[in-house]
Amino acid sequence: MPRVVVFDETGGPDVLRVVDEPVIEPAAGEVRVRIEAFAVNPLDQMVRAGQSPRPVQLPHARLGVEGTGVIDALGSGVTGLAVGDPVILGAVPDFETRGAYAEYTTLLADRVVPRPAGLEPVGAAALWVSYFTAYGALVDRAGMRPGDQVLITAASGGVGRAAIQIARQIGAVPIAVTRQSARVQSLLAAGAAAVIATDREDIGEATRRHTGGVGADIILDAVMGPGLAELSLAAKLGGTLATVGWLDPRPASFPANPSLTIHRYMSFADMVDPQTARRVAAFLAAGVRTGVLQPTVDRVFPLDDIIEAHRYLEKGTPAGKIVVTP
Known part of the structure; x- marks a missing residue:
């Protein structure tokens, strides 16, 4: 059996x-x-x-x-x-x-x-789950457009790597965040335009350096936890924060950037809608066909x-x- x-x-x-x-x-x-x-x-x-x-x-x-x-x-x-x-x-x-x-x-x-x-x-x-989550949060909720500077936390994980590739497919600029300097080269090879290793640099200062002092247009966060307040300061005024996970189980701090638009994205709520699923599937199939999404x-x-x-x-x-x- x-x-x-x-x-x-x-x-x-x-x-x-x-x-x-x-x-x-x-x-x-x-x-x-x-x-x-x-x-x-x-x-x-x-x-x-x-x-x-x-x-x-x-x-x-x-x-x-x-x-x-x-x-x-x-x-x-x-x-x-x-x-x-x-x-x-x-x-x-x-x-x-x-x-x-x-x-x-x-x-x-x-x-x-x-x-x-x-x-x-x-x-x-x-x-499916990683790429659907990254697409739904970045495109459907945050409205990611070509040229947007997108800061991606937990970038070595499934959703993070999917977000890097989807940002590239749209024409945005993915900036990866990792806790380990040893992963910088692998994330650059995965398509990140820049990588911030938080074991050696401050996330806010590094983000402003990579964005010409402006800050990120969009932050995609899969971590939450007490570091959320500090992370929010890496966004530009009027920027967008989309959270997609809770890798840090501790209570999340309140974002310190009051101008942020915040989206809490739960992909499984969208996956059960057949029309949304077909639309995302078409986008992913096109990316796989062209080799952008791997x-x-x-x-x-x-x-x-x-x-x-x-x-x-x-x-x-x-x-x-x-x-x-x-």
């Missing part, structure tokens, strides 16, 4: 286990997808550890909001899709019972998007090593996405 990752209690990575479960037939309006690869995200870690923003049904809960595979079966009433179509899971509903950490999963037919041609499963598994994968684990994959995530050092292959 197909394998599935489940957990019966919240806690550390060791609560995860791989079990056999029968294949589920898709209901009306659903498709069944044979998973070829899935990504491990910070949200998965939060859910597993009991820090989920909403309650999780235990025991036998599942994980996984992101993956890719091939349509294996169609429920009644599904049109426009066929068995054998390569797809990306656009939004997994009820992931506690039908998550992507599995060899098969079912979901509504309008929650899958075509996998861009030429993108292999491992790369496709690293595409998902960065840090490490690939087999399904049997899912505990090690979560341990690696908890180290907080991935340079890109962590991907698992069944």
